[in-house]
Amino acid sequence: MDKLQKFIFEQAAVRGELVELSETWRHVQSHRTYPDAVRNVLGELMAAAALLSANLKFNGSLIMQIHGDGPLRLLVVECDAELKMRATAKLAPDAVIEDGATLPQLVNAHGNGRFAITLDPKDKLPGQQPYQGIVPLDGDTVSTVIEHYMLRSEQLDTKLWLAADGTVVRGMLLQKLPVEGGAEISEDAALETWNRTVALGSTLGNEELLHTDAGTLMRRLFWEETIRVFDPQEPQFYCSCSRDKVGNMLKMLGREEVDAAVADLGKLTIDCDFCGQHYEFDSVDCAQLFIADTNADAAQPPSPTRH
Template sequence: MTDQLKKYLFEDRSVRVQAVRLTDTWKAVRANHEYPPAITHLLGELVAASTLLAANIKFDGSLVLQIQGDGPIALLVVECRSDLSLRATVKMREGHDVPVDGNMQSLLNPGGNGRFIVVLDPQRKAPGQQAYQGIVPLEGDTVAEALQHYMKASEQLDTQLWLAADDEHAAGLLIQRLPVHGGEQAPLLSEQAAAETWERAGTLAATLKRDELLQVEIDTLIHRLYWEETLVAFDPLPVSWHCPCTRERVANMLRSLGEAEVQDIVAEHGQVDVTCDFCGKPYRFDAVDCAALFTPATPAADSESPTVH
Protein backbone atom coordinates (compact mmCIF):
# COMPACT_ATOMS: atom_id res chain seq x y z
CA MET A 1 0.00 0.00 0.00
CA THR A 2 1.81 3.10 -1.21
CA ASP A 3 -0.90 5.53 -0.05
CA GLN A 4 -2.25 5.07 3.44
CA LEU A 5 -4.34 6.67 6.12
CA LYS A 6 -3.33 5.92 9.68
CA LYS A 7 -5.36 6.26 12.87
CA TYR A 8 -4.22 6.68 16.46
CA LEU A 9 -5.90 7.23 19.82
CA PHE A 10 -4.49 8.92 22.88
CA GLU A 11 -4.15 6.48 25.74
CA ASP A 12 -7.16 7.91 27.59
CA ARG A 13 -9.27 7.52 24.40
CA SER A 14 -10.31 11.17 24.47
CA VAL A 15 -8.57 12.32 21.27
CA ARG A 16 -8.42 10.72 17.84
CA VAL A 17 -5.45 11.44 15.55
CA GLN A 18 -5.48 10.65 11.83
CA ALA A 19 -2.87 11.32 9.17
CA VAL A 20 -2.73 10.73 5.44
CA ARG A 21 -0.02 11.25 2.83
CA LEU A 22 -0.87 10.59 -0.82
CA THR A 23 1.53 10.14 -3.69
CA ASP A 24 0.20 7.75 -6.37
CA THR A 25 -3.42 8.66 -5.72
CA TRP A 26 -2.63 12.36 -5.94
CA LYS A 27 -0.71 11.86 -9.19
CA ALA A 28 -3.73 9.99 -10.60
CA VAL A 29 -5.97 12.94 -9.70
CA ARG A 30 -3.70 15.29 -11.62
CA ALA A 31 -2.83 12.95 -14.50
CA ASN A 32 -5.29 14.40 -17.00
CA HIS A 33 -5.31 18.01 -15.84
CA GLU A 34 -2.86 20.89 -15.79
CA TYR A 35 -3.77 23.24 -12.97
CA PRO A 36 -1.96 26.41 -11.87
CA PRO A 37 -0.09 25.96 -8.54
CA ALA A 38 -2.70 27.85 -6.49
CA ILE A 39 -5.45 25.53 -7.73
CA THR A 40 -3.26 22.45 -7.27
CA HIS A 41 -2.75 23.36 -3.63
CA LEU A 42 -6.47 23.88 -2.97
CA LEU A 43 -7.56 20.68 -4.72
CA GLY A 44 -4.87 18.62 -2.99
CA GLU A 45 -5.91 19.94 0.41
CA LEU A 46 -9.54 19.03 -0.33
CA VAL A 47 -8.47 15.55 -1.46
CA ALA A 48 -6.54 14.96 1.76
CA ALA A 49 -9.42 16.32 3.84
CA SER A 50 -11.93 14.01 2.13
CA THR A 51 -9.98 10.89 3.13
CA LEU A 52 -9.59 12.08 6.74
CA LEU A 53 -13.32 12.73 7.08
CA ALA A 54 -14.51 9.67 5.13
CA ALA A 55 -12.44 7.44 7.41
CA ASN A 56 -14.59 8.64 10.34
CA ILE A 57 -17.95 7.88 8.74
CA LYS A 58 -19.33 4.40 9.31
CA PHE A 59 -21.65 3.91 6.38
CA ASP A 60 -21.63 2.39 2.91
CA GLY A 61 -21.57 5.25 0.46
CA SER A 62 -19.71 8.35 -0.61
CA LEU A 63 -18.61 11.55 1.07
CA VAL A 64 -18.60 14.44 -1.38
CA LEU A 65 -16.88 17.73 -0.52
CA GLN A 66 -17.75 20.65 -2.81
CA ILE A 67 -16.63 24.25 -2.79
CA GLN A 68 -18.70 26.42 -5.13
CA GLY A 69 -17.75 29.98 -5.86
CA ASP A 70 -18.08 33.06 -8.03
CA GLY A 71 -14.39 33.58 -8.83
CA PRO A 72 -11.94 32.01 -11.30
CA ILE A 73 -12.84 28.60 -9.84
CA ALA A 74 -16.50 27.69 -10.25
CA LEU A 75 -16.28 24.35 -8.45
CA LEU A 76 -13.86 22.13 -6.54
CA VAL A 77 -15.25 18.66 -5.88
CA VAL A 78 -13.89 15.46 -4.33
CA GLU A 79 -15.80 12.22 -3.91
CA CYS A 80 -14.36 9.70 -1.44
CA ARG A 81 -16.08 6.35 -1.00
CA SER A 82 -16.23 4.33 2.21
CA ASP A 83 -13.31 2.16 1.02
CA LEU A 84 -11.24 5.38 0.69
CA SER A 85 -11.16 5.25 -3.09
CA LEU A 86 -11.63 8.72 -4.52
CA ARG A 87 -11.88 10.99 -7.53
CA ALA A 88 -11.64 14.76 -7.86
CA THR A 89 -11.90 17.58 -10.36
CA VAL A 90 -12.00 21.35 -10.83
CA LYS A 91 -14.30 23.42 -13.02
CA MET A 92 -12.88 26.77 -14.09
CA ARG A 93 -14.88 29.83 -15.07
CA GLU A 94 -14.08 31.15 -18.52
CA GLY A 95 -12.59 34.62 -18.84
CA HIS A 96 -11.06 34.72 -15.36
CA ASP A 97 -7.33 34.85 -14.72
CA VAL A 98 -5.89 32.80 -11.87
CA PRO A 99 -3.61 34.91 -9.65
CA VAL A 100 -0.32 33.19 -8.77
CA ASP A 101 -0.75 34.04 -5.09
CA GLY A 102 -4.48 33.35 -5.01
CA ASN A 103 -6.04 31.81 -1.92
CA MET A 104 -9.42 30.20 -1.38
CA GLN A 105 -11.25 33.49 -0.95
CA SER A 106 -9.79 35.24 -3.99
CA LEU A 107 -10.17 32.17 -6.21
CA LEU A 108 -13.65 31.10 -5.11
CA ASN A 109 -15.34 33.84 -3.14
CA PRO A 110 -14.49 37.36 -4.37
CA GLY A 111 -18.18 38.22 -4.56
CA GLY A 112 -19.09 36.62 -1.24
CA ASN A 113 -21.30 33.95 -2.80
CA GLY A 114 -19.05 30.97 -2.11
CA ARG A 115 -20.48 27.90 -0.38
CA PHE A 116 -18.95 24.86 1.28
CA ILE A 117 -21.09 21.77 0.75
CA VAL A 118 -20.81 18.34 2.36
CA VAL A 119 -22.86 15.50 0.88
CA LEU A 120 -23.30 12.02 2.36
CA ASP A 121 -24.67 9.75 -0.36
CA PRO A 122 -25.57 6.19 0.74
CA GLN A 123 -24.75 3.43 -1.73
CA ARG A 124 -28.14 1.78 -1.19
CA LYS A 125 -30.97 4.20 -0.54
CA ALA A 126 -34.29 3.27 0.99
CA PRO A 127 -37.36 4.25 -1.05
CA GLY A 128 -37.68 8.00 -0.96
CA GLN A 129 -34.35 8.48 0.81
CA GLN A 130 -32.24 11.42 -0.30
CA ALA A 131 -28.56 12.10 0.17
CA TYR A 132 -27.77 14.28 3.19
CA GLN A 133 -26.49 17.72 2.25
CA GLY A 134 -25.02 20.35 4.56
CA ILE A 135 -24.25 23.86 3.26
CA VAL A 136 -22.43 26.73 4.98
CA PRO A 137 -20.98 30.04 3.73
CA LEU A 138 -17.37 29.81 2.59
CA GLU A 139 -15.33 31.22 5.48
CA GLY A 140 -11.57 31.23 6.04
CA ASP A 141 -8.59 31.48 3.71
CA THR A 142 -7.82 27.75 3.59
CA VAL A 143 -9.65 24.46 3.11
CA ALA A 144 -8.83 23.54 6.71
CA GLU A 145 -10.43 26.74 8.04
CA ALA A 146 -13.52 26.23 5.88
CA LEU A 147 -13.93 22.65 7.09
CA GLN A 148 -13.46 23.62 10.72
CA HIS A 149 -16.14 26.28 10.26
CA TYR A 150 -18.46 23.64 8.77
CA MET A 151 -17.81 21.23 11.64
CA LYS A 152 -18.55 23.95 14.19
CA ALA A 153 -21.67 25.19 12.37
CA SER A 154 -23.06 21.66 12.10
CA GLU A 155 -22.27 20.92 15.77
CA GLN A 156 -19.83 18.13 14.97
CA LEU A 157 -17.08 16.98 17.31
CA ASP A 158 -14.32 19.51 17.99
CA THR A 159 -11.92 19.03 15.09
CA GLN A 160 -8.68 20.63 13.93
CA LEU A 161 -7.06 20.07 10.55
CA TRP A 162 -3.69 20.71 8.94
CA LEU A 163 -3.60 20.25 5.16
CA ALA A 164 -0.99 20.72 2.44
CA ALA A 165 -0.35 19.82 -1.19
CA ASP A 166 2.28 20.31 -3.87
CA ASP A 167 3.00 18.65 -7.21
CA GLU A 168 4.11 15.39 -5.57
CA HIS A 169 2.03 14.91 -2.43
CA ALA A 170 -1.28 15.73 -0.78
CA ALA A 171 -1.26 15.30 2.99
CA GLY A 172 -3.26 16.04 6.08
CA LEU A 173 -3.47 15.66 9.84
CA LEU A 174 -6.72 15.59 11.81
CA ILE A 175 -7.23 15.65 15.56
CA GLN A 176 -10.69 15.22 17.00
CA ARG A 177 -12.01 15.43 20.53
CA LEU A 178 -14.17 12.43 21.38
CA PRO A 179 -17.04 12.29 23.88
CA VAL A 180 -15.96 11.51 27.42
CA HIS A 181 -18.47 8.68 27.75
CA GLY A 182 -19.36 5.99 25.25
CA GLY A 183 -17.88 4.74 22.01
CA GLU A 184 -14.15 4.29 22.18
CA GLN A 185 -13.89 6.29 25.39
CA ALA A 186 -12.56 5.29 28.78
CA PRO A 187 -15.77 5.35 30.90
CA LEU A 188 -14.19 6.93 34.00
CA LEU A 189 -12.37 9.80 32.29
CA SER A 190 -13.16 13.20 33.80
CA GLU A 191 -14.11 16.22 31.73
CA GLN A 192 -11.11 18.11 33.06
CA ALA A 193 -8.67 15.35 32.12
CA ALA A 194 -10.19 15.10 28.65
CA ALA A 195 -9.95 18.87 28.18
CA GLU A 196 -6.28 18.80 29.18
CA THR A 197 -5.55 16.02 26.69
CA TRP A 198 -7.34 17.94 23.93
CA GLU A 199 -5.43 21.13 24.65
CA ARG A 200 -2.12 19.25 24.71
CA ALA A 201 -2.89 17.44 21.44
CA GLY A 202 -3.70 20.72 19.70
CA THR A 203 -0.69 22.57 21.07
CA LEU A 204 1.68 19.87 19.85
CA ALA A 205 -0.01 19.57 16.45
CA ALA A 206 0.24 23.34 15.98
CA THR A 207 4.05 22.98 15.81
CA LEU A 208 3.67 21.07 12.53
CA LYS A 209 5.30 22.71 9.49
CA ARG A 210 3.91 22.45 5.98
CA ASP A 211 7.10 20.86 4.62
CA GLU A 212 7.01 18.23 7.38
CA LEU A 213 3.45 17.30 6.50
CA LEU A 214 4.37 16.85 2.83
CA GLN A 215 7.76 15.19 3.14
CA VAL A 216 7.86 13.10 6.34
CA GLU A 217 6.44 9.57 6.56
CA ILE A 218 3.36 9.33 8.76
CA ASP A 219 4.77 7.21 11.60
CA THR A 220 7.82 9.45 11.85
CA LEU A 221 5.66 12.55 11.79
CA ILE A 222 3.38 11.29 14.56
CA HIS A 223 6.39 10.29 16.67
CA ARG A 224 7.89 13.78 16.27
CA LEU A 225 4.68 15.42 17.44
CA TYR A 226 3.66 13.04 20.20
CA TRP A 227 6.81 11.26 21.34
CA GLU A 228 5.98 11.96 24.98
CA GLU A 229 2.46 10.55 24.63
CA THR A 230 1.26 6.95 24.60
CA LEU A 231 -0.78 6.38 21.45
CA VAL A 232 -2.79 3.36 20.39
CA ALA A 233 -2.10 2.68 16.69
CA PHE A 234 -4.52 0.96 14.32
CA ASP A 235 -3.91 -0.92 11.08
CA PRO A 236 -3.36 1.44 8.14
CA LEU A 237 -6.10 1.88 5.55
CA PRO A 238 -5.27 1.98 1.82
CA VAL A 239 -6.26 5.04 -0.21
CA SER A 240 -6.63 4.80 -3.99
CA TRP A 241 -7.92 6.55 -7.09
CA HIS A 242 -11.16 5.27 -8.60
CA CYS A 243 -13.39 6.71 -11.30
CA PRO A 244 -16.59 4.71 -11.96
CA CYS A 245 -17.36 6.26 -15.33
CA THR A 246 -18.48 3.80 -18.02
CA ARG A 247 -19.90 4.03 -21.50
CA GLU A 248 -23.28 2.94 -20.13
CA ARG A 249 -23.28 5.78 -17.58
CA VAL A 250 -22.50 8.28 -20.34
CA ALA A 251 -25.24 6.75 -22.48
CA ASN A 252 -27.75 7.23 -19.66
CA MET A 253 -26.63 10.84 -19.32
CA LEU A 254 -27.24 11.42 -23.02
CA ARG A 255 -30.67 9.80 -22.77
CA SER A 256 -31.49 12.24 -19.99
CA LEU A 257 -30.79 15.12 -22.38
CA GLY A 258 -33.54 13.89 -24.70
CA GLU A 259 -33.50 12.65 -28.27
CA ALA A 260 -34.03 16.05 -29.87
CA GLU A 261 -31.04 17.67 -28.16
CA VAL A 262 -28.74 14.72 -28.88
CA GLN A 263 -29.76 14.68 -32.53
CA ASP A 264 -29.11 18.45 -32.75
CA ILE A 265 -25.53 17.83 -31.53
CA VAL A 266 -25.10 15.05 -34.10
CA ALA A 267 -26.44 17.28 -36.85
CA GLU A 268 -23.95 20.01 -35.96
CA HIS A 269 -20.85 17.91 -35.19
CA GLY A 270 -21.52 14.54 -36.82
CA GLN A 271 -21.12 12.78 -33.45
CA VAL A 272 -21.24 13.34 -29.71
CA ASP A 273 -17.95 13.49 -27.81
CA VAL A 274 -17.99 13.34 -24.02
CA THR A 275 -14.93 13.49 -21.78
CA CYS A 276 -15.10 12.48 -18.12
CA ASP A 277 -14.37 15.51 -15.94
CA PHE A 278 -12.61 13.31 -13.39
CA CYS A 279 -10.40 10.85 -15.26
CA GLY A 280 -10.33 12.45 -18.71
CA LYS A 281 -11.50 9.28 -20.50
CA PRO A 282 -13.11 10.12 -23.87
CA TYR A 283 -16.39 8.60 -25.07
CA ARG A 284 -17.55 8.95 -28.68
CA PHE A 285 -21.09 8.27 -29.92
CA ASP A 286 -21.59 8.41 -33.70
CA ALA A 287 -24.94 8.89 -35.42
CA VAL A 288 -25.77 5.17 -35.26
CA ASP A 289 -24.84 4.99 -31.56
CA CYS A 290 -27.03 7.99 -30.79
CA ALA A 291 -30.00 6.58 -32.68
CA ALA A 292 -29.65 3.33 -30.74
CA LEU A 293 -29.85 5.24 -27.45
CA PHE A 294 -33.52 5.99 -28.11
CA THR A 295 -34.48 2.70 -29.77
CA PRO A 296 -36.27 0.31 -27.41
CA ALA A 297 -34.26 -2.87 -26.90
CA THR A 298 -35.81 -6.18 -27.84
CA PRO A 299 -35.89 -8.42 -24.74
CA ALA A 300 -33.77 -11.54 -25.11
CA ALA A 301 -34.73 -14.83 -23.50
CA ASP A 302 -33.06 -15.56 -20.17
CA SER A 303 -31.29 -12.21 -20.20
CA GLU A 304 -30.91 -9.75 -17.35
CA SER A 305 -31.07 -6.00 -17.62
CA PRO A 306 -27.82 -4.28 -16.64
CA THR A 307 -27.79 -2.60 -13.26
CA VAL A 308 -26.58 0.98 -13.21
CA HIS A 309 -24.88 2.03 -9.98
Protein backbone atom coordinates (compact mmCIF):
# COMPACT_ATOMS: atom_id res chain seq x y z
CA MET A 1 0.00 0.00 0.00
CA ASP A 2 1.33 3.46 -0.90
CA LYS A 3 1.69 5.78 2.07
CA LEU A 4 2.45 9.39 2.94
CA GLN A 5 3.34 10.00 6.57
CA LYS A 6 3.28 13.48 8.11
CA PHE A 7 5.09 14.33 11.32
CA ILE A 8 6.15 17.41 13.28
CA PHE A 9 8.90 18.03 15.80
CA GLU A 10 7.41 18.93 19.18
CA GLN A 11 8.48 22.33 20.51
CA ALA A 12 10.14 23.06 17.17
CA ALA A 13 9.07 24.94 14.06
CA VAL A 14 9.81 22.06 11.71
CA ARG A 15 7.50 19.66 9.94
CA GLY A 16 8.32 16.57 7.95
CA GLU A 17 6.83 14.03 5.58
CA LEU A 18 7.84 10.65 4.20
CA VAL A 19 6.26 9.12 1.10
CA GLU A 20 6.42 5.69 -0.49
CA LEU A 21 4.92 4.91 -3.92
CA SER A 22 4.90 1.41 -5.37
CA GLU A 23 1.42 0.70 -6.76
CA THR A 24 1.08 4.24 -8.10
CA TRP A 25 4.56 3.95 -9.62
CA ARG A 26 3.67 0.62 -11.21
CA HIS A 27 0.61 2.18 -12.89
CA VAL A 28 2.69 5.06 -14.28
CA GLN A 29 5.14 2.60 -15.84
CA SER A 30 2.54 0.07 -17.01
CA HIS A 31 2.03 1.43 -20.54
CA ARG A 32 5.46 2.89 -21.32
CA THR A 33 9.09 1.88 -20.85
CA TYR A 34 11.47 4.72 -20.05
CA PRO A 35 15.28 4.68 -20.05
CA ASP A 36 16.49 4.18 -16.46
CA ALA A 37 17.76 7.75 -16.05
CA VAL A 38 14.42 9.20 -17.25
CA ARG A 39 12.43 6.76 -15.13
CA ASN A 40 14.32 7.73 -12.01
CA VAL A 41 13.96 11.51 -12.38
CA LEU A 42 10.24 11.08 -13.17
CA GLY A 43 9.86 9.00 -10.01
CA GLU A 44 11.70 11.62 -7.96
CA LEU A 45 9.40 14.34 -9.32
CA MET A 46 6.40 12.20 -8.33
CA ALA A 47 7.69 11.88 -4.78
CA ALA A 48 8.22 15.65 -4.59
CA ALA A 49 4.72 16.37 -5.94
CA ALA A 50 3.12 14.07 -3.36
CA LEU A 51 5.12 15.65 -0.53
CA LEU A 52 4.12 19.20 -1.51
CA SER A 53 0.51 18.33 -2.39
CA ALA A 54 -0.09 16.92 1.09
CA ASN A 55 -0.25 20.52 2.33
CA LEU A 56 -2.54 21.97 -0.34
CA LYS A 57 -5.13 24.27 1.19
CA PHE A 58 -7.59 24.25 -1.72
CA ASN A 59 -9.64 21.77 -3.74
CA GLY A 60 -7.52 21.36 -6.82
CA SER A 61 -4.28 20.06 -8.25
CA LEU A 62 -0.59 20.82 -8.11
CA ILE A 63 1.16 20.28 -11.45
CA MET A 64 4.94 20.10 -11.69
CA GLN A 65 6.65 20.38 -15.06
CA ILE A 66 10.26 20.32 -16.16
CA HIS A 67 10.70 21.54 -19.73
CA GLY A 68 13.96 20.43 -21.30
CA ASP A 69 16.17 21.30 -24.25
CA GLY A 70 18.07 18.00 -24.20
CA PRO A 71 17.05 14.42 -25.02
CA LEU A 72 14.31 14.65 -22.37
CA ARG A 73 11.83 17.32 -23.44
CA LEU A 74 9.17 17.20 -20.75
CA LEU A 75 8.37 15.75 -17.33
CA VAL A 76 4.85 16.24 -15.95
CA VAL A 77 3.41 15.16 -12.60
CA GLU A 78 -0.09 16.06 -11.42
CA CYS A 79 -1.27 15.48 -7.85
CA ASP A 80 -4.40 16.73 -6.10
CA ALA A 81 -5.16 17.39 -2.43
CA GLU A 82 -6.40 13.78 -2.05
CA LEU A 83 -3.03 12.55 -3.39
CA LYS A 84 -4.49 11.19 -6.63
CA MET A 85 -1.57 11.22 -9.04
CA ARG A 86 -0.52 10.76 -12.64
CA ALA A 87 2.76 11.37 -14.46
CA THR A 88 4.41 11.17 -17.87
CA ALA A 89 7.64 12.00 -19.71
CA LYS A 90 8.32 12.89 -23.34
CA LEU A 91 11.61 12.29 -25.11
CA ALA A 92 13.07 13.98 -28.17
CA PRO A 93 12.54 11.88 -31.35
CA ASP A 94 16.26 11.21 -31.68
CA ALA A 95 16.98 10.85 -27.96
CA VAL A 96 20.03 8.83 -26.93
CA ILE A 97 20.16 8.49 -23.15
CA GLU A 98 22.86 6.82 -21.10
CA ASP A 99 21.96 5.04 -17.86
CA GLY A 100 23.95 7.46 -15.71
CA ALA A 101 22.70 10.66 -17.34
CA THR A 102 22.23 13.52 -14.88
CA LEU A 103 19.28 15.90 -14.77
CA PRO A 104 21.21 18.74 -16.47
CA GLN A 105 22.34 16.35 -19.22
CA LEU A 106 18.75 15.19 -19.74
CA VAL A 107 16.89 18.50 -19.73
CA ASN A 108 19.33 21.42 -19.59
CA ALA A 109 21.85 20.62 -22.32
CA HIS A 110 21.83 24.20 -23.68
CA GLY A 111 20.87 26.10 -20.54
CA ASN A 112 17.23 26.60 -21.53
CA GLY A 113 15.58 24.16 -19.11
CA ARG A 114 12.62 25.46 -17.10
CA PHE A 115 10.80 24.35 -13.97
CA ALA A 116 7.13 25.22 -13.45
CA ILE A 117 4.60 24.70 -10.69
CA THR A 118 0.91 25.27 -11.42
CA LEU A 119 -1.84 25.44 -8.79
CA ASP A 120 -5.11 24.65 -10.55
CA PRO A 121 -8.31 25.03 -8.46
CA LYS A 122 -11.05 22.55 -9.32
CA ASP A 123 -13.92 24.98 -8.73
CA LYS A 124 -12.72 28.18 -10.37
CA LEU A 125 -14.45 31.48 -9.83
CA PRO A 126 -15.53 33.39 -12.96
CA GLY A 127 -12.44 34.66 -14.69
CA GLN A 128 -10.10 32.87 -12.30
CA GLN A 129 -6.95 31.43 -13.87
CA PRO A 130 -4.58 28.81 -12.47
CA TYR A 131 -1.53 30.22 -10.69
CA GLN A 132 1.76 29.33 -12.36
CA GLY A 133 5.33 30.02 -11.37
CA ILE A 134 8.10 29.40 -13.94
CA VAL A 135 11.81 29.64 -13.17
CA PRO A 136 15.06 28.64 -14.87
CA LEU A 137 16.25 25.15 -14.02
CA ASP A 138 18.51 25.92 -11.05
CA GLY A 139 20.06 22.75 -9.65
CA ASP A 140 21.64 19.43 -10.60
CA THR A 141 18.91 17.23 -9.09
CA VAL A 142 15.13 17.30 -8.80
CA SER A 143 15.43 17.95 -5.07
CA THR A 144 17.72 20.98 -5.42
CA VAL A 145 15.61 22.47 -8.23
CA ILE A 146 12.51 22.36 -6.02
CA GLU A 147 14.36 23.55 -2.91
CA HIS A 148 15.55 26.64 -4.80
CA TYR A 149 12.04 27.25 -6.14
CA MET A 150 10.43 26.98 -2.70
CA LEU A 151 12.94 29.37 -1.13
CA ARG A 152 12.72 31.99 -3.88
CA SER A 153 9.02 31.81 -4.73
CA GLU A 154 7.45 30.76 -1.42
CA GLN A 155 10.12 31.97 1.05
CA LEU A 156 10.09 28.54 2.71
CA ASP A 157 13.25 26.72 3.76
CA THR A 158 12.67 23.23 2.38
CA LYS A 159 14.90 20.16 2.14
CA LEU A 160 14.07 17.14 0.01
CA TRP A 161 15.60 13.68 -0.25
CA LEU A 162 14.25 11.73 -3.25
CA ALA A 163 15.00 8.32 -4.75
CA ALA A 164 13.45 6.03 -7.37
CA ASP A 165 14.14 2.76 -9.15
CA GLY A 166 11.97 0.44 -11.24
CA THR A 167 10.04 -0.83 -8.22
CA VAL A 168 9.55 1.96 -5.70
CA VAL A 169 9.68 5.73 -5.24
CA ARG A 170 10.48 7.22 -1.84
CA GLY A 171 11.04 10.71 -0.55
CA MET A 172 11.41 12.79 2.60
CA LEU A 173 10.62 16.47 3.13
CA LEU A 174 11.65 18.75 5.97
CA GLN A 175 10.28 22.28 6.06
CA LYS A 176 11.05 25.15 8.43
CA LEU A 177 7.84 26.77 9.64
CA PRO A 178 7.54 30.47 10.42
CA VAL A 179 7.71 31.35 14.11
CA GLU A 180 4.53 33.16 15.11
CA GLY A 181 4.55 36.13 17.46
CA GLY A 182 4.18 35.00 21.07
CA ALA A 183 5.32 31.46 20.24
CA GLU A 184 7.12 29.48 22.94
CA ILE A 185 10.12 28.94 20.67
CA SER A 186 12.47 31.76 19.71
CA GLU A 187 13.85 32.48 16.25
CA ASP A 188 17.33 31.38 17.36
CA ALA A 189 16.01 28.13 18.82
CA ALA A 190 13.96 27.48 15.69
CA LEU A 191 17.03 27.99 13.49
CA GLU A 192 19.10 25.68 15.71
CA THR A 193 16.44 22.96 15.50
CA TRP A 194 16.18 23.40 11.72
CA ASN A 195 19.91 23.09 11.23
CA ARG A 196 20.03 20.01 13.46
CA THR A 197 17.17 18.20 11.70
CA VAL A 198 18.64 18.99 8.27
CA ALA A 199 21.99 17.63 9.40
CA LEU A 200 20.30 14.43 10.57
CA GLY A 201 18.39 14.14 7.32
CA SER A 202 21.57 14.65 5.33
CA THR A 203 22.98 11.40 6.72
CA LEU A 204 20.33 9.59 4.67
CA GLY A 205 21.82 7.84 1.66
CA ASN A 206 20.03 6.97 -1.58
CA GLU A 207 20.07 3.20 -0.98
CA GLU A 208 18.86 3.57 2.61
CA LEU A 209 15.99 5.79 1.46
CA LEU A 210 15.01 3.34 -1.28
CA HIS A 211 14.97 0.26 0.91
CA THR A 212 13.70 1.48 4.30
CA ASP A 213 10.09 2.00 5.34
CA ALA A 214 8.90 5.30 6.81
CA GLY A 215 8.61 4.17 10.42
CA THR A 216 12.11 2.73 10.48
CA LEU A 217 13.57 5.85 8.86
CA MET A 218 12.00 8.16 11.44
CA ARG A 219 13.39 6.05 14.29
CA ARG A 220 16.87 5.87 12.75
CA LEU A 221 17.17 9.53 11.86
CA PHE A 222 15.33 11.30 14.65
CA TRP A 223 15.55 8.91 17.61
CA GLU A 224 16.66 11.73 19.94
CA GLU A 225 13.85 14.07 18.84
CA THR A 226 10.29 14.23 20.17
CA ILE A 227 8.04 13.69 17.14
CA ARG A 228 4.27 13.75 16.76
CA VAL A 229 3.07 11.43 13.98
CA PHE A 230 -0.25 11.88 12.16
CA ASP A 231 -2.52 9.34 10.50
CA PRO A 232 -1.01 8.27 7.18
CA GLN A 233 -2.54 9.18 3.82
CA GLU A 234 -2.73 6.86 0.82
CA PRO A 235 -1.58 8.22 -2.55
CA GLN A 236 -3.03 6.46 -5.60
CA PHE A 237 -2.88 6.59 -9.36
CA TYR A 238 -5.75 8.37 -11.05
CA CYS A 239 -6.12 9.68 -14.60
CA SER A 240 -8.85 12.19 -15.41
CA CYS A 241 -8.83 11.62 -19.18
CA SER A 242 -12.15 10.81 -20.88
CA ARG A 243 -13.67 10.57 -24.34
CA ASP A 244 -15.53 13.82 -23.74
CA LYS A 245 -12.29 15.65 -22.91
CA VAL A 246 -10.61 14.30 -26.04
CA GLY A 247 -13.64 15.38 -28.06
CA ASN A 248 -13.42 18.88 -26.61
CA MET A 249 -9.74 19.00 -27.55
CA LEU A 250 -10.64 18.11 -31.14
CA LYS A 251 -13.33 20.79 -31.22
CA MET A 252 -10.72 23.36 -30.21
CA LEU A 253 -8.80 22.49 -33.38
CA GLY A 254 -11.79 23.50 -35.49
CA ARG A 255 -13.98 21.55 -37.89
CA GLU A 256 -11.93 22.33 -40.99
CA GLU A 257 -8.71 20.95 -39.53
CA VAL A 258 -10.41 17.89 -38.01
CA ASP A 259 -12.25 17.05 -41.26
CA ALA A 260 -9.00 17.35 -43.22
CA ALA A 261 -7.22 15.01 -40.78
CA VAL A 262 -10.02 12.42 -40.97
CA ALA A 263 -10.03 12.59 -44.78
CA ASP A 264 -6.28 11.98 -44.78
CA LEU A 265 -6.09 9.29 -42.09
CA GLY A 266 -9.51 7.66 -42.22
CA LYS A 267 -9.93 8.09 -38.46
CA LEU A 268 -8.23 9.89 -35.60
CA THR A 269 -6.51 7.89 -32.87
CA ILE A 270 -5.44 9.48 -29.60
CA ASP A 271 -3.64 7.75 -26.74
CA CYS A 272 -3.53 9.35 -23.30
CA ASP A 273 0.08 10.14 -22.37
CA PHE A 274 -0.65 9.47 -18.69
CA CYS A 275 -2.55 6.17 -18.67
CA GLY A 276 -2.32 4.85 -22.25
CA GLN A 277 -6.11 4.82 -22.76
CA HIS A 278 -6.86 4.57 -26.49
CA TYR A 279 -9.53 6.73 -28.16
CA GLU A 280 -10.74 6.59 -31.78
CA PHE A 281 -12.87 9.08 -33.71
CA ASP A 282 -14.08 8.25 -37.21
CA SER A 283 -15.79 10.65 -39.61
CA VAL A 284 -19.21 10.10 -38.00
CA ASP A 285 -17.83 10.67 -34.49
CA CYS A 286 -16.15 13.89 -35.58
CA ALA A 287 -19.22 15.17 -37.39
CA GLN A 288 -21.30 14.59 -34.27
CA LEU A 289 -18.89 16.72 -32.23
CA PHE A 290 -19.62 19.77 -34.35
CA ILE A 291 -23.31 18.96 -34.99
CA ALA A 292 -23.88 19.07 -31.24
CA ASP A 293 -22.42 22.58 -31.12
CA THR A 294 -24.47 23.68 -34.12
CA ASN A 295 -27.69 22.39 -32.54
CA ALA A 296 -26.85 24.12 -29.26
CA ASP A 297 -26.33 27.42 -31.07
CA ALA A 298 -29.58 27.01 -32.97
CA ALA A 299 -31.46 26.38 -29.74
CA GLN A 300 -30.40 29.71 -28.28
CA PRO A 301 -33.08 32.42 -28.52
CA PRO A 302 -32.13 35.36 -30.74
CA SER A 303 -30.64 38.34 -28.98
CA PRO A 304 -33.05 41.30 -28.73
CA THR A 305 -32.34 44.09 -31.17
CA ARG A 306 -32.55 47.74 -30.40
CA HIS A 307 -34.62 50.12 -32.51
